[in-house]
Amino acid sequence: MRLRHLLGLAALIFGLATSGQAQTPRPAAHMTPRVIVQAVRGGIETAAWSADGRTIFTAMGISRELLVWDVASGHIIDRVALPLQVRGEADVMKMRAMTLLPDGRTLRLDAEILDSSAPNMQGGRTYFVDVVTRRATVAPTPPRLPPLPADTDFSAWTMRWMGALEAIYEGGTDMNEAEANGLLPRLPSSPDGALQIVRAGSGIGLRGRDGKTRELETSDDFQNLDHAALSPDGQTVALLHPDEDDKGKPIINIDLLDLADGGLGDQITLSGSYDRLHWLNLRELLALPFDDSDDPLDDAAGGVPSDVLRVDVASGETRGRYPARCFVTSLADGTLIGAGLANCRSRVPDDRALQRLDGGRWVKLTGHEMPKGAHIRLIAASRRGGQLAVVTRLADGTHEIVVVDPATGAPQYAITYDDKDAVFMTAEFSNDGRILWMAGGGAVIEWTPAAPDKPDGTPATRVFEVGVTAPTSLVERRGELMVLGPLDDRIFSIDLASGTARPLAEFMGALAGGTLGNRPIRWAVSIGGDMTLWQAQTGQTLLTTALLPEGDYVTATPEGRYDTNMDADDASFRWFVPDEPFQSLAPQTFMRDHFTPRLHRKLVDCATAGNCAQVLKPLPSIAGLNRLQPVVKITGVEMDPKDAGDAWVSLEIDEAVNPKTRRRSGLYGLKLLMNGREVTRDPDDPNAAMPRTLAEWRKVNRTETDNGHYNYQLRVTIPSDGKLLEFSAYAFNEDRVKSESAFFSWKPPRQKPRQRRAFVLTIGVDAYAERRLDLNFAVADARLIGERLTAIPGYEMRRASLTTSASRAVTSEHIQNALSLLGGLQVEAAREMLTAAGHDVAQLEEAKPDDV
Numbered sequence: 001m002r003l004r005h006l007l008g009l010a011a012l013i014f015g016l017a018t019s020g021q022a023q024t025p026r027p028a029a030h031m032t033p034r035v036i037v038q039a040v041r042g043g044i045e046t047a048a049w050s051a052d053g054r055t056i057f058t059a060m061g062i063s064r065e066l067l068v069w070d071v072a073s074g075h076i077i078d079r080v081a082l083p084l085q086v087r088g089e090a091d092v093m094k095m096r097a098m099t100l101l102p103d104g105r106t107l108r109l110d111a112e113i114l115d116s117s118a119p120n121m122q123g124g125r126t127y128f129v130d131v132v133t134r135r136a137t138v139a140p141t142p143p144r145l146p147p148l149p150a151d152t153d154f155s156a157w158t159m160r161w162m163g164a165l166e167a168i169y170e171g172g173t174d175m176n177e178a179e180a181n182g183l184l185p186r187l188p189s190s191p192d193g194a195l196q197i198v199r200a201g202s203g204i205g206l207r208g209r210d211g212k213t214r215e216l217e218t219s220d221d222f223q224n225l226d227h228a229a230l231s232p233d234g235q236t237v238a239l240l241h242p243d244e245d246d247k248g249k250p251i252i253n254i255d256l257l258d259l260a261d262g263g264l265g266d267q268i269t270l271s272g273s274y275d276r277l278h279w280l281n282l283r284e285l286l287a288l289p290f291d292d293s294d295d296p297l298d299d300a301a302g303g304v305p306s307d308v309l310r311v312d313v314a315s316g317e318t319r320g321r322y323p324a325r326c327f328v329t330s331l332a333d334g335t336l337i338g339a340g341l342a343n344c345r346s347r348v349p350d351d352r353a354l355q356r357l358d359g360g361r362w363v364k365l366t367g368h369e370m371p372k373g374a375h376i377r378l379i380a381a382s383r384r385g386g387q388l389a390v391v392t393r394l395a396d397g398t399h400e401i402v403v404v405d406p407a408t409g410a411p412q413y414a415i416t417y418d419d420k421d422a423v424f425m426t427a428e429f430s431n432d433g434r435i436l437w438m439a440g441g442g443a444v445i446e447w448t449p450a451a452p453d454k455p456d457g458t459p460a461t462r463v464f465e466v467g468v469t470a471p472t473s474l475v476e477r478r479g480e481l482m483v484l485g486p487l488d489d490r491i492f493s494i495d496l497a498s499g500t501a502r503p504l505a506e507f508m509g510a511l512a513g514g515t516l517g518n519r520p521i522r523w524a525v526s527i528g529g530d531m532t533l534w535q536a537q538t539g540q541t542l543l544t545t546a547l548l549p550e551g552d553y554v555t556a557t558p559e560g561r562y563d564t565n566m567d568a569d570d571a572s573f574r575w576f577v578p579d580e581p582f583q584s585l586a587p588q589t590f591m592r593d594h595f596t597p598r599l600h601r602k603l604v605d606c607a608t609a610g611n612c613a614q615v616l617k618p619l620p621s622i623a624g625l626n627r628l629q630p631v632v633k634i635t636g637v638e639m640d641p642k643d644a645g646d647a648w649v650s651l652e653i654d655e656a657v658n659p660k661t662r663r664r665s666g667l668y669g670l671k672l673l674m675n676g677r678e679v680t681r682d683p684d685d686p687n688a689a690m691p692r693t694l695a696e697w698r699k700v701n702r703t704e705t706d707n708g709h710y711n712y713q714l715r716v717t718i719p720s721d722g723k724l725l726e727f728s729a730y731a732f733n734e735d736r737v738k739s740e741s742a743f744f745s746w747k748p749p750r751q752k753p754r755q756r757r758a759f760v761l762t763i764g765v766d767a768y769a770e771r772r773l774d775l776n777f778a779v780a781d782a783r784l785i786g787e788r789l790t791a792i793p794g795y796e797m798r799r800a801s802l803t804t805s806a807s808r809a810v811t812s813e814h815i816q817n818a819l820s821l822l823g824g825l826q827v828e829a830a831r832e833m834l835t836a837a838g839h840d841v842a843q844l845e846e847a848k849p850d851d852v
Helices: 004-010 154-169 177-183 599-609 694-701 779-788 812-823 827-836
Strands: 034-037 046-049 055-060 065-070 076-081 094-100 106-114 122-130 136-138 196-200 203-207 213-215 227-230 236-244 250-258 268-271 276-279 284-288 308-312 318-322 326-330 336-339 354-358 361-364 375-381 388-393 399-404 411-417 424-429 436-440 443-447 461-465 473-477 480-484 490-495 510-515 521-526 530-535 541-547 553-556 562-564 573-576 631-639 646-654 668-674 677-682 709-717 725-732 742-746 756-764 795-803
Touching (some): 034 076, 055 203, 076 573, 196 213, 227 276, 236 276, 250 284, 268 308, 284 326, 336 375, 375 424, 399 436, 424 473, 473 510, 480 510, 521 599, 530 599, 541 599, 562 599, 631 725, 646 668, 668 694, 668 709, 677 709, 756 812, 795 812
Parallel strands (some): 756 795
Antiparallel strands (some): 034 573, 055 065, 106 122, 122 136, 196 203, 236 250, 284 308, 308 318, 336 354, 388 399, 424 436, 443 461, 473 480, 480 490, 510 521, 553 562, 668 677, 668 725, 725 742
């Protein structure tokens, strides 16, 4: 989570708090597996140890999350969302203290929250968490917190606190790390005093008595986002996240998320600092410079920012570059409108005019006059009808909202807003262009410019009181207005017919959201890289996707289905089942039954059609599934003293045993891979029949152990080039649950180069020769391919063809036998069968690591 992005927003907090009750905790689905992403949001504020020293608990207020860590492995076992209270403003929470109570089972967390009714806006809340059931409740009375530093209000204190976290976790420069750790809560040492928790990496580390620190392993972070913009057709969300190039210069990456299928298109990378995206049309995006410190009366960012870029979505190429302006938007015809830089920057020429881009140059809209001392604070343009609205702060602090002629800037309708403390953060026209909504902390104002005044002579406006703290997005969908903001932990919705609030959707840090076209599905994406889909009528969660760096993701449903583009051994996520509260399971544990490719698309389609029960197969119960996994270690690799081309890989495997039930994992199907390719297995009986039942599989793959322990050496042929080799090994338990993979890097001595061979196997089937097969490989094509692959530099060519003729067929069994020859499996039997069928495979032999 990029804390710097939130610092400017924190200064805008205002609104009235209302009393409320803690949410009723939802009962845990006792046997439903949950995906646990191995990443930390924003750092760690407080921590505590379990009584036995095997577990650490950490908390972060802004994410409202408690993490449960396994000390031995460094894995995050569980993530616990702390409950909300129904209030009229966001919590903006900071964790000040965490202690394990004398019962050894209850955690007490004391938090500092925003309370705008208090003199210094400092409020408090205490949570109690059962460390076994993870049930979290809110105490009826708030804690006694340390007072804020002298002459500091909650907003300034929050900015200083975030600056401390940023100094530790993001390289911030507001203070050094020692000062930051001095400001934040002190972290505890282990019950035996041997280990001290320290803030390190993206989360925590453990410092021993020798002064050495071991960072607990996490996958760095979620994919933090600065902005999200929905395409005009409502199907694609453009996601912006900042980065740096190899030389440390700022760049941005833009991902295009297809809401219908969950896919990410080709990433667009642009040089420069940009913080906002704006769709011009379905083919083009604007990349806009923006700074949260944008008020010239309150320490605005200085200097001229990066140019505005017009980007082609399909190619990622920049099609236009224009001088920057404030609050840039576009009319329905694509014309760009902006305000002079003096409206949002310091140390720039005093140009505050409303402007239009004309021929690559900004020109003043002459019909719009700026009052003395005034600043434009927002511009909103309608997608239909060409309406243009300008929100201007006058010299006395009041606001004037004017709908102007987009061609000249001449005023057409105008109202004033007299609250001098108001800060408008976003404005949006209705889909038909008739209504303008403006939002600030705690409220949304609705104005119908062309409507006649009310009977009392006041303008046609309504005010909707909502608890939003820093709204940045307003979305009209099907008679409601959604209000979203990155500092809030809820999405607010207003029924436009009645003007009343609809039930809140709990969602942290929303950047964008809405309804998925005409489908009965709502969606939202967060600043922290989460995307959630809900069933529109019931509010039931359909799926949640965690976006991770490098375009990785993991998608999961409440019942435990999942999809991911990461491999089975990726460390970015693991599994948790509530019946074993301190066990973390490997990512591949439930792959066999729960992995559902294209889950997002399938769920969107079946939720629309109302037939998910038929489309998605029922998940089997895991109640009887053996989740114990054998522990595999690669202890060493040595060259074979007699055969220079071979090496021996030594392994140790231990069965896992449940100390309570004495149930064992068993050991089955050991596999060894070299550079990601399987090279040997144990047991390995090439004549064994393909098992069709679990009992048959166990019989074929069972490995006998010596009282649960197994030492073994596997012989492998290695390449002769002397390059570094990456070995990995894994096994299965009695229920075919894969163990965690063991890894070992080894650089063999360089050997005398062996002749490298390239095997070319072509297959051709003519339809007229064998009508039962339709492989789309004609005999002539196979011959042509074989001829063109007659030579690969540096390789001895070995060729064979499986083709049909008047007297010769090609069957799937023939193809399997040819591949068996290359794989060294049942070589003699395969060769005899192919020869008897009339195929010449004399040049096919077992492929070695030097071959291709």
